[in-house]
Amino acid sequence: MLAALLVAASGAAPVSSDAVAVYRSFLRSHEWGSSGPVRLANTTIPLKISGSERKSCVAGIDFPDEACKGTAVYHLEASVVEGTAAVLVDAQHQRELIGAYERARGSHPERSAEETTRGAVALGLLQVSEVAFDVTRQYAVMSYRFACGPLCGNGGTNVFHKIGEEWQREKRLCIRWLN
Numbered sequence: 001m002l003a004a005l006l007v008a009a010s011g012a013a014p015v016s017s018d019a020v021a022v023y024r025s026f027l028r029s030h031e032w033g034s035s036g037p038v039r040l041a042n043t044t045i046p047l048k049i050s051g052s053e054r055k056s057c058v059a060g061i062d063f064p065d066e067a068c069k070g071t072a073v074y075h076l077e078a079s080v081v082e083g084t085a086a087v088l089v090d091a092q093h094q095r096e097l098i099g100a101y102e103r104a105r106g107s108h109p110e111r112s113a114e115e116t117t118r119g120a121v122a123l124g125l126l127q128v129s130e131v132a133f134d135v136t137r138q139y140a141v142m143s144y145r146f147a148c149g150p151l152c153g154n155g156g157t158n159v160f161h162k163i164g165e166e167w168q169r170e171k172r173l174c175i176r177w178l179n
Contacts, residue, residue: 046070124148
């Protein structure tokens with residue numbers, strides 16, 4: 001059984017093992033476009049579900065109103081990435097590395113656009129939101145953003161459904177963005 005592996009940054013009680021299982025399912029279900037590990041920020045971002053997402057992405061699922069307002073930020077422990085192609089990193093430090101790569105990019109005009117993009121993606125920073133559960137704890141929602149430079153990144157919202165003991169990503173019409 002998974003121990004509580006996340007601790008609220010504000011000092012609140014650790015979050016559930018179900019939240020950890022949702023994060024792991026998410027990390028395993030995505031291709032990040034890099035041959036190396038994806039760099040996951042060691043703190044979460046707030047989850048904010050818009051009115052339009054409530055009408056499409058999470059329609060028919062009874063999420064408590066307070067669950068999707070984006071009030072909590074958590075510190076992720078290294079155990080969250082076990083069994084995934086992710087490594088935990090300090091978010092601020094990774095942003096600084098991405099910025100340095102962007103500034104140095106101009107001094108290497110011999111690099112192809114493809115090579116430059118591969119390098120930016122390899123340094124990219126993945127940030128995940130807190131996980132919100134519906135009233136039955138059979139559905140979960142979270143958002144993510146992957147940043148690899150000013151014009152490089154993607155993000156979106158995902159819904160997961162618990163089937164047996166596994167959390168599986170649902171194919172729902174949720175907001176996605178791409179730079």
